[in-house]
Amino acid sequence: MENDKDVLEVRNLKINFNTYAGTVKAIRDVSFDLRKGETLAIVGESGSGKTVTTRSIMGLNSPNAVIDSGTIMFKGQDLLKKSRKQMDQIRGRDIAEIFQDPMTSLDPTMKIGKQIAEPLIIHKGMKREKAYAQALEMMKLVGIENAEQRINNYPHQFSGGMRQRIVIAIALVNYPEILIADEPTTALDVTIQAQILDLMKELQAKTNTSIIFITHDLGVVAGMADRVAVMYAGKIVEYGTVDEIFYNPKHPYTWGLLNSMPTMDTSGTELPSIPGTPPDLLDPPVGDAFAARNKYALKIDTEKQPPFFKVSDTHYAATWLLDPRAPKVTPPAPIIERQKHYAELVHEELNKSKGNHVEEQEEQL
Amino acid sequence: MIDYSDENKILQVEHLKQYFNIGKANEVRAVDDITFDVYRGETFGLVGESGSGKTTTGRAIIHLYEPTSGKIIFNGQDVSKLDSKKQKQTFRRDMQMIFQDPYASLNPRMKVKDIVAEGIDINHLAKDDADRSKQVEDLLETVGLNKDHSSRYPHEFSGGQRQRIGIARALAVQPEFIIADEPISALDVSIQAQVVNLLKKLQRERNLTYLFIAHDLSMVKYISDRIGVMHYGRMLEIASSDEIYAHPLHDYTASLLSAVPVPDPEYERARVQIPYDASQEFDGKERSLVEIVPHHWVRASEDEIPMYKKRAQEDSRLKK
Ligand SMILES: Nc1ncnc2c1ncn2[C@@H]1O[C@H](COP(=O)(O)OP(=O)(O)OP(=O)(O)O)[C@@H](O)[C@H]1O
Ligand SMILES: Nc1ncnc2c1ncn2[C@@H]1O[C@H](COP(=O)(O)OP(=O)(O)OP(=O)(O)O)[C@@H](O)[C@H]1O
Ligand SMILES: [Mg+2]
Ligand SMILES: [Mg+2]
Numbered sequence: 001m002e003n004d005k006d007v008l009e010v011r012n013l014k015i016n017f018n019t020y021a022g023t024v025k026a027i028r029d030v031s032f033d034l035r036k037g038e039t040l041a042i043v044g045e046s047g048s049g050k051t052v053t054t055r056s057i058m059g060l061n062s063p064n065a066v067i068d069s070g071t072i073m074f075k076g077q078d079l080l081k082k083s084r085k086q087m088d089q090i091r092g093r094d095i096a097e098i099f100q101d102p103m104t105s106l107d108p109t110m111k112i113g114k115q116i117a118e119p120l121i122i123h124k125g126m127k128r129e130k131a132y133a134q135a136l137e138m139m140k141l142v143g144i145e146n147a148e149q150r151i152n153n154y155p156h157q158f159s160g161g162m163r164q165r166i167v168i169a170i171a172l173v174n175y176p177e178i179l180i181a182d183e184p185t186t187a188l189d190v191t192i193q194a195q196i197l198d199l200m201k202e203l204q205a206k207t208n209t210s211i212i213f214i215t216h217d218l219g220v221v222a223g224m225a226d227r228v229a230v231m232y233a234g235k236i237v238e239y240g241t242v243d244e245i246f247y248n249p250k251h252p253y254t255w256g257l258l259n260s261m262p263t264m265d266t267s268g269t270e271l272p273s274i275p276g277t278p279p280d281l282l283d284p285p286v287g288d289a290f291a292a293r294n295k296y297a298l299k300i301d302t303e304k305q306p307p308f309f310k311v312s313d314t315h316y317a318a319t320w321l322l323d324p325r326a327p328k329v330t331p332p333a334p335i336i337e338r339q340k341h342y343a344e345l346v347h348e349e350l351n352k353s354k355g356n357h358v359e360e361q362e363e364q365l
Numbered sequence: 366m367i368d369y370s371d372e373n374k375i376l377q378v379e380h381l382k383q384y385f386n387i388g389k390a391n392e393v394r395a396v397d398d399i400t401f402d403v404y405r406g407e408t409f410g411l412v413g414e415s416g417s418g419k420t421t422t423g424r425a426i427i428h429l430y431e432p433t434s435g436k437i438i439f440n441g442q443d444v445s446k447l448d449s450k451k452q453k454q455t456f457r458r459d460m461q462m463i464f465q466d467p468y469a470s471l472n473p474r475m476k477v478k479d480i481v482a483e484g485i486d487i488n489h490l491a492k493d494d495a496d497r498s499k500q501v502e503d504l505l506e507t508v509g510l511n512k513d514h515s516s517r518y519p520h521e522f523s524g525g526q527r528q529r530i531g532i533a534r535a536l537a538v539q540p541e542f543i544i545a546d547e548p549i550s551a552l553d554v555s556i557q558a559q560v561v562n563l564l565k566k567l568q569r570e571r572n573l574t575y576l577f578i579a580h581d582l583s584m585v586k587y588i589s590d591r592i593g594v595m596h597y598g599r600m601l602e603i604a605s606s607d608e609i610y611a612h613p614l615h616d617y618t619a620s621l622l623s624a625v626p627v628p629d630p631e632y633e634r635a636r637v638q639i640p641y642d643a644s645q646e647f648d649g650k651e652r653s654l655v656e657i658v659p660h661h662w663v664r665a666s667e668d669e670i671p672m673y674k675k676r677a678q679e680d681s682r683l684k685k
Contacts, residue, residue: 159416218554242630260557261583262586
């Protein structure tokens with residue numbers, strides 16, 4: 001591993017799908033790291049490749065998927081080189097996933113106690129009693145009341161929010177190293193969503209699990225993520241800490257995303273939206289895939305894909321606007337506001353650390 | 366500005382009750398005595414947690430159900446008492462519904478032009494085939510699709526495009542009133558903004574009235590003139606959207622607002638969620654909607670009125 005805090009390193013991942021219409025280039029050179037105990041949010045438009053990326057980590061892509069190149073390093077081994085049987089093991093034990101719709105991941109004909117205990121019996125060879133005891137503990141941990149009785153209930157006897165808690169219990173019962181959450185709260189209402197998000201944070205604090213969180217709700221990202229990766233048309237176009245992405249975004253697509261979400265203060269006749277539709281991945285454009293929808297596009301955008309430009313040690317963006325030769329553009333007003341705010345934040349931070357420094361010196365004297 | 370005089374009421378819901386499985390062990394009081402009005406040209410947002418009765422209210426208004434009791438008056442007429450075929454047909458044109466799931470609500474075996482023209486055909490609104498095609502093309506253009514989309518099937522479209530097809534279908538019969546049941550929940554952020562802008566533009570151009578059902582409160586606030594908050598089949602609070610965010614009177618409303626994630630990391634770190642204890646709704650006191658300050662209604666008992674009056678005068682109850 002390049003960084004000893006990393007639990008997962010994805011490098012140069014390219015995934016194609018063979019379809020009757022041709023080859024869909026769904027993932028076009030994606031690289032990222034996941035650190036121990038962090039939450040990495042992946043955001044981006046529908047079809048940008050969020051699910052395909054995480055499905056490849058799980059070894060669960062559909063049969064027409066072709067891995068064109070790349071590595072996914074986990075505990076010193078490349079997951080892309082594992083057999084299906086080895087991946088089954090890893091999935092039950094080290095990497096777990098929760099999906100958008102709790103109903104599709106629960107077996108309607110099986111009591112929930114059994115559904116939670118089964119991975120322990122299968123993957124850990126645990127005795128039945130012990131596995132059920134741990135299942136019961138997990139049910140309590142995720143906040144299911146009367147767990148002793150409810151362990152014998154079937155999924156349909158629970159509300160949507162409770163079902164999602166059960167799915168989380170199943171995913172976490174083995175204390176996995178990595179949890180992949182693909183839109184885990186999109187189907188829930190805000191009240192239940194708030195409970196589930198709090199629960200995930202609380203469990204993460206206890207188990208130090210690393211989470212990859214996929215969502216299109218930027219409010220959820222702001223509350224959950226330590227770092228954020230923004231995807232567009234099969235590529236990561238910007239990544240950084242949650243503060244860097246929200247307060248100092250550099251990619252015009254990220255600007256568009258942030259602007260199209262109304263806050264409680266947004267008013268006016270028209271919400272800023274990103275015009276047009278994403279490119280056809282059967283035949284992706286030569287240059288920057290976002291160029292056609294980008295009012296800040298430069299000539300070079302139609303000719304050459306932008307490399308990642310470094311904004312800070314933790315923040316990178318793939319846009320030609322960051323090239324020193326590029327003309328200065330004025331981003332939309334709300335983005336400028338955010339950037340001003342960011343400058344103040346950074347300034348405060350600097351002052352704070354200066355203050356500490358002075359104290360230390362005084363102590364030394 | 367919306368004209369909030371009595372003459373401008375397009376819809377009056379009076380003491381509507383909609384129960385299911387009446388008298389059986391599994392009786393559900395999905396909507397339990399709600400009263401509210403909607404004015405011509407406005408957007409009335411309906412929010413509340415899952416199961417609170419929002420969809421049932423919408424379906425009762427468009428007369429998919431016969432009310433258990435109470436009345437729904439649309440354009441001055443009780444929708445349960447439309448006798449003549451002509452009256453029924455007019456009602457079915459004037460009020461339309463768009464649905465949450467753009468995937469499930471379009472027939473996969475029908476071409477887009479036939480989906481959009483469904484209402485035109487039923488109501489014989491086209492002179493001939495050429496006129497029908499022309500109308501469909503205009504509708505597709507209105508919703509931002511192009512005319513060569515008309516011979517394609519729904520699966521060839523993205524979620525946002527499918528939702529546009531649903532909107533075109535609703536517009537085909539030139540309705541006055543549209544019930545939009547979570548029309549953007551299934552779409553991603555950037556497409557949500559496109560669809561919301563489209564709905565607002567159509568409203569301006571055609572003086573449409575919307576009943577907008579959703580649980581994404583930031584979008585509801587943005588699109589709605591007034592908002593009604595439902596819980597357990599009851600209407601707990603009604604006010605203009607600015608007022609309800611500044612002064613949520615009912616504890617449930619305040620709790621619901623505090624649960625909304627805000628796209629701002631610092632705000633999220635500092636966020637305090639307000640818990641809600643629903644038992645206060647079941648203390649046996651008699652309650653009804655009371656107008657606490659002009660145009661701001663809350664479900665209250667006699668003795669709670671002074672407390673709500675005080676709340677309405679306080680500074681904004683939520684931080685943002
Ligand atoms: N089995 C498949 N065959 C062909 N194309 C596929 C297949 N699975 C995914 N794709 C394509 O790969 C691209 C990425 O899809 P993916 O499901 O990862 O998007 P996403 O970012 O998760 O979107 P959403 O927000 O809608 O879930 C899309 O263009 C999609 O159409
Ligand atoms: N046809 C029906 N038969 C029996 N019960 C029903 C029926 N339709 C709705 N209900 C029940 O009525 C209550 C209100 O449901 P409704 O669909 O109106 O809620 P909602 O506010 O739209 O919720 P959501 O946000 O989940 O869509 C729920 O308890 C629901 O299970
Ligand atoms: Mg997905
Ligand atoms: Mg509903």
